[in-house]
Amino acid sequence: TDMTMSTWLPPAHILSTELEGWAASLEEASDGSLNVDIYPSQQLGAAPDHYDMARDGIVDMALVSPAYNAGRFPIFAYVEIPFSFGNSTTGTRAFHEWFLDYAGAEMGDVKVCLITLHAPGLMHFAKEGVETPEDLSGLRMRPAGPTVAEWLTQQGANIVPSSLPEVRELADRNVIDGTTLPWDMADFGIHEALSFHLDMPMYVGAQVHVINPSFYDSLSDDERAAVDSHCTPEWSERISTAWFDEAERFRVQLSEDDSQTIYAISADQKAAWRATSDPVRDAGYAAVSAKYADIDGAEIGAMLQEKLEAAGAAYDSVE
Amino acid sequence: MEGELVAILGFSALFVLMILRVPVGIAMGLVGVFGFMAMRGVGPGLNLLLNSPFRTASDYTLSVVPMFVLMGVFASRSGMSSELFRVSRAFVGHRRGGLAVSTILACAGFAAINGSSLATAATMTKIAMPEMRREGYEASFAAGSIAAGGTLGIIIPPSVAMLVYAILTEQDVASLFIAGILPGLLAVALYSGAIWIVSFRRPEAFPVAQRTDRRERIIALRDVWATLLLFSLVFGSMYLGVVTVAEAAALGAVGTMIIGVLRGRLDFPAIRECLIEALRTTASIFTIAIGAFLFGYFLAITRTTQNLTGFITALDMAPAMIMALLLLGYLLLGAFVDEIAIVILTIPIVYPAVIAMGFDPIWFGVIIVMTVSIGLISPPVGMNVYVINSIDREIGLVGIFKGVMPFLAADLVRLLLLSIFPAISLLLPSLMP
Amino acid sequence: MARVIRWIEVFAGYSIGVVALLTFFEALLRYVFRVQIPDAYSFAGLLQAVAVFWGISTATYAGRHITVDILWEALPKSLARWIDVFAGLVSLLFFGLLSVMLFRKILISAGSSEATNQLHVPLWIFIAAAAIGVFAATFLNLVRIFEHLRSATRVKES
Ligand code: NA
Ligand code: NA
Numbered sequence: 001t002d003m004t005m006s007t008w009l010p011p012a013h014i015l016s017t018e019l020e021g022w023a024a025s026l027e028e029a030s031d032g033s034l035n036v037d038i039y040p041s042q043q044l045g046a047a048p049d050h051y052d053m054a055r056d057g058i059v060d061m062a063l064v065s066p067a068y069n070a071g072r073f074p075i076f077a078y079v080e081i082p083f084s085f086g087n088s089t090t091g092t093r094a095f096h097e098w099f100l101d102y103a104g105a106e107m108g109d110v111k112v113c114l115i116t117l118h119a120p121g122l123m124h125f126a127k128e129g130v131e132t133p134e135d136l137s138g139l140r141m142r143p144a145g146p147t148v149a150e151w152l153t154q155q156g157a158n159i160v161p162s163s164l165p166e167v168r169e170l171a172d173r174n175v176i177d178g179t180t181l182p183w184d185m186a187d188f189g190i191h192e193a194l195s196f197h198l199d200m201p202m203y204v205g206a207q208v209h210v211i212n213p214s215f216y217d218s219l220s221d222d223e224r225a226a227v228d229s230h231c232t233p234e235w236s237e238r239i240s241t242a243w244f245d246e247a248e249r250f251r252v253q254l255s256e257d258d259s260q261t262i263y264a265i266s267a268d269q270k271a272a273w274r275a276t277s278d279p280v281r282d283a284g285y286a287a288v289s290a291k292y293a294d295i296d297g298a299e300i301g302a303m304l305q306e307k308l309e310a311a312g313a314a315y316d317s318v319e
Numbered sequence: 320m321e322g323e324l325v326a327i328l329g330f331s332a333l334f335v336l337m338i339l340r341v342p343v344g345i346a347m348g349l350v351g352v353f354g355f356m357a358m359r360g361v362g363p364g365l366n367l368l369l370n371s372p373f374r375t376a377s378d379y380t381l382s383v384v385p386m387f388v389l390m391g392v393f394a395s396r397s398g399m400s401s402e403l404f405r406v407s408r409a410f411v412g413h414r415r416g417g418l419a420v421s422t423i424l425a426c427a428g429f430a431a432i433n434g435s436s437l438a439t440a441a442t443m444t445k446i447a448m449p450e451m452r453r454e455g456y457e458a459s460f461a462a463g464s465i466a467a468g469g470t471l472g473i474i475i476p477p478s479v480a481m482l483v484y485a486i487l488t489e490q491d492v493a494s495l496f497i498a499g500i501l502p503g504l505l506a507v508a509l510y511s512g513a514i515w516i517v518s519f520r521r522p523e524a525f526p527v528a529q530r531t532d533r534r535e536r537i538i539a540l541r542d543v544w545a546t547l548l549l550f551s552l553v554f555g556s557m558y559l560g561v562v563t564v565a566e567a568a569a570l571g572a573v574g575t576m577i578i579g580v581l582r583g584r585l586d587f588p589a590i591r592e593c594l595i596e597a598l599r600t601t602a603s604i605f606t607i608a609i610g611a612f613l614f615g616y617f618l619a620i621t622r623t624t625q626n627l628t629g630f631i632t633a634l635d636m637a638p639a640m641i642m643a644l645l646l647l648g649y650l651l652l653g654a655f656v657d658e659i660a661i662v663i664l665t666i667p668i669v670y671p672a673v674i675a676m677g678f679d680p681i682w683f684g685v686i687i688v689m690t691v692s693i694g695l696i697s698p699p700v701g702m703n704v705y706v707i708n709s710i711d712r713e714i715g716l717v718g719i720f721k722g723v724m725p726f727l728a729a730d731l732v733r734l735l736l737l738s739i740f741p742a743i744s745l746l747l748p749s750l751m752p
Numbered sequence: 753m754a755r756v757i758r759w760i761e762v763f764a765g766y767s768i769g770v771v772a773l774l775t776f777f778e779a780l781l782r783y784v785f786r787v788q789i790p791d792a793y794s795f796a797g798l799l800q801a802v803a804v805f806w807g808i809s810t811a812t813y814a815g816r817h818i819t820v821d822i823l824w825e826a827l828p829k830s831l832a833r834w835i836d837v838f839a840g841l842v843s844l845l846f847f848g849l850l851s852v853m854l855f856r857k858i859l860i861s862a863g864s865s866e867a868t869n870q871l872h873v874p875l876w877i878f879i880a881a882a883a884i885g886v887f888a889a890t891f892l893n894l895v896r897i898f899e900h901l902r903s904a905t906r907v908k909e910s
């Protein structure tokens with residue numbers, strides 16, 4: 001059986017190469033009965049349409065960034081609340097396990113297979129001087145996703161939304177003063193324009209990899225077993241760990257680069273930053289309670305925190 | 320079904336539909352949808368229509384197209400094209416063939432603030448044709464110089480064709496525009512050369528016009544401040560990299576409007592008509608873009624692009640030879656098909672192979688726009704010639720095509736020079752800060 | 753009919769103007785005063801979609817789409833008219849399918865709480881506004897086919 005899989009990332013991206021490895025392993029597990037065809041770089045549809053593409057059968061499996069669909073997946077959006085995740089490795093597994101309980105409610109028209117996190121993201125600026133939340137006021141920031149955007153707005157920053165490939169141009173042209181991204185932003189050359197890095201990893205971004213349910217149902221028992229064995233929190237952790245290692249490589253590279261400034265702030269300043277995320281957290285919880293009658297947003301939020309703590313992936317456990 | 324077979328059937332269907340005058344965008348869209356159905360099933364094929372067309376229409380990066388179109392419409396409506404003609408006539412009009420050279424220069428100036436060839440040709444026909452007639456110019460050569468000058472609209476940036484290329488290939492629009500400047504000037508020089516040769520061999524075609532006195536020259540010169548200001552505003556900000564291209568385009572459109580209003584040349588009804596004119600151009604370009612994306616998904620799912628790239632790179636032929644054949648193909652295509660449509664239709668297929676052969680993406684963008692622009696004046700379907708013919712009914716298509724011939728020769732020379740010396744296009748972008 | 757077309761074009765033309773002004777003022781305010789228009793980019797893109805689809809409807813009626821005319825120009829007028837009818841029917845198929853799917857898209861989007869990033873304006877409103885343009889295109893396409901059938905000769909675009 002041919003399995004058509006779409007991503008919006010370029011083929012050289014670490015997530016693309018990891019997915020190739022995942023696909024090869026899946027093919028092997030099915031004894032060659034499954035054949036995965038990967039179409040990278042938005043060849044089969046725009047990045048924000050990838051959830052619908054899997055749902056509608058345009059492809060069998062798609063790499064989805066729910067951050068592109070503001071307001072549509074409020075439960076999944078918990079992942080992006082700043083100062084929640086301490087790491088993106090065991091954190092991925094914990095989040096995947098937690099989200100499966102709500103996948104039916106939020107992504108009921110697809111099968112959730114994998115959830116991947118990028119390495120904890122931090123803020124990068126064109127100029128020095130941002131040490132406290134107040135320093136963000138008036139800066140033009142390109143946010144990671146809608147939750148981070150809302151958080152930045154609350155700190156008084158101006159939002160300039162853009163896709164990842166455009167960030168470099170915006171930074172080069174002084175359209176933005178900063179952005180939030182993990183260290184592998186250097187892969188896009190963004191560090192050349194934004195060379196001041198506040199050494200305070202503060203949020204994570206997530207992708208969910210979903211499968212068309214009719215395609216899944218049409219598989220033979222053996223094929224389905226192979227897919228099931230590859231749609232697990234363990235696989236999610238494995239892929240995210242590789243991504244984290246990649247980001248670390250860039251962090252080391254930038255720390256050895258004289259043109260780059262990685263600066264730390266005091267513990268008091270960090271505490272001040274942490275306190276700023278409560279409003280977006282509460283708003284995120286409220287959005288869930290409002291959209292799903294039978295789900296209490298705050299309650300499942302607390303469950304996610306517990307889960308993260310148990311996995312050693314809560315924000316506190318790292319400090 | 321096999322991808323290759325479906326792809327061949329798809330291309331055949333596309334050809335038949337287009338020749339039966341189904342709008343290019345709609346033909347591409349339908350073939351894309353039904354071809355996708357053949358590969359993935361009826362439901363998935365139909366579902367392409369759920370998101371993709373709206374996604375294309377609402378794509379903010381494409382907003383540069385209507386913005387530059389709008390800028391050109393405002394500029395034309397507020398009389399900036401006739402100012403340009405007046406000043407170039409004041410300075411070179413009295414030389415042999417001078418009015419024709421003036422036309423080319425005015426076209427070049429107008430091209431620097433608008434992105435469309437048809438707009439350039441249309442507006443210059445109204446302005447320059449009566450003047451050249453009055454001075455006894457042979458009508459077919461006069462019209463030929465306007466038709467050729469009109470192609471500068473997409474050769475000299477801003478250019479809708481370059482925009483479309485840059486967006487499709489994810490190249491930097493600013494770099495591509497900057498890369499188009501020197502080749503545009505080369506085009507002006509070669510067109511002027513063509514006029515000079517013709518006037519040398521057939522003096523009766525281009526009589527000598529009256530000399531303008533110095534006072535009039537200065538008055539005429541004073542009028543072009545608006546054009547210079549707008550051009551430097553848009554390109555200066557883009558060259559220095561202080562705004563995005565979308566912002567530069569909006570700056571150009573709104574700036575042209577404000578200047579037009581301040582000089583008393585645009586009132587509210589005129590602005591409304593300009594908006595409608597820009598909307599019409601925008602709608603016809605977006606129809607093709609919408610169809611092209613749908614067709615692109617069909618190309619992807621049949622792996623046509625990859626297969627073609629593999630085929631071409633496996634050919635035992637020098638890349639320069641392949642490029643020559645490719646450009647020849649574009650010349651032939653350009654003779655029949657709309658220029659924007661050609662770029663949207665073929666670039667997604669051809670571009671990966673060209674890059675795989677090691678050609679520079681910016682250079683290729685410039686050369687492709689140059690090549691398809693020739694189609695605007697080449698028989699049998701030359702849109703610029705058609706536009707002139709629809710405004711000036713006395714010469715006839717054959718007459719205008721005859722007058723275009725020296726300029727076609729100049730175009731081929733330019734194409735050759737650009738291919739041999741890529742630096743003509745690549746020098747300026749390499750100097751960008 | 754001419755008044756309806758005019759009204760559609762004026763409305764869509766203004767939308768283009770608003771896109772230009774939004775982008776212009778967004779940049780101006782951002783550079784000069786360091787304040788921003790929330791969701792400016794989203795609104796500009798969404799308004800552009802409305803303008804484009806409404807513009808496509810009048811382009812369809814007026815026969816202003818980009819076409820390959822080589823065969824059509826060469827044929828006698830009586831035959832060319834049938835080519836117009838055929839092309840009209842093919843276009844009708846496209847716009848008909850697109851109308852159905854856009855109608856579905858409105859429903860799906862309204863049910864999904866999708867909204868703009870900052871002001872949380874529901875997206876379905878814009879999708880519906882744009883979709884009206886495609887519904888109009890379908891209808892005007894039908895009208896055009898009838899006009900071709902009625903007229904004895906090919907209709908030159910206006
Ligand atoms: Na131009
Ligand atoms: Na031609």
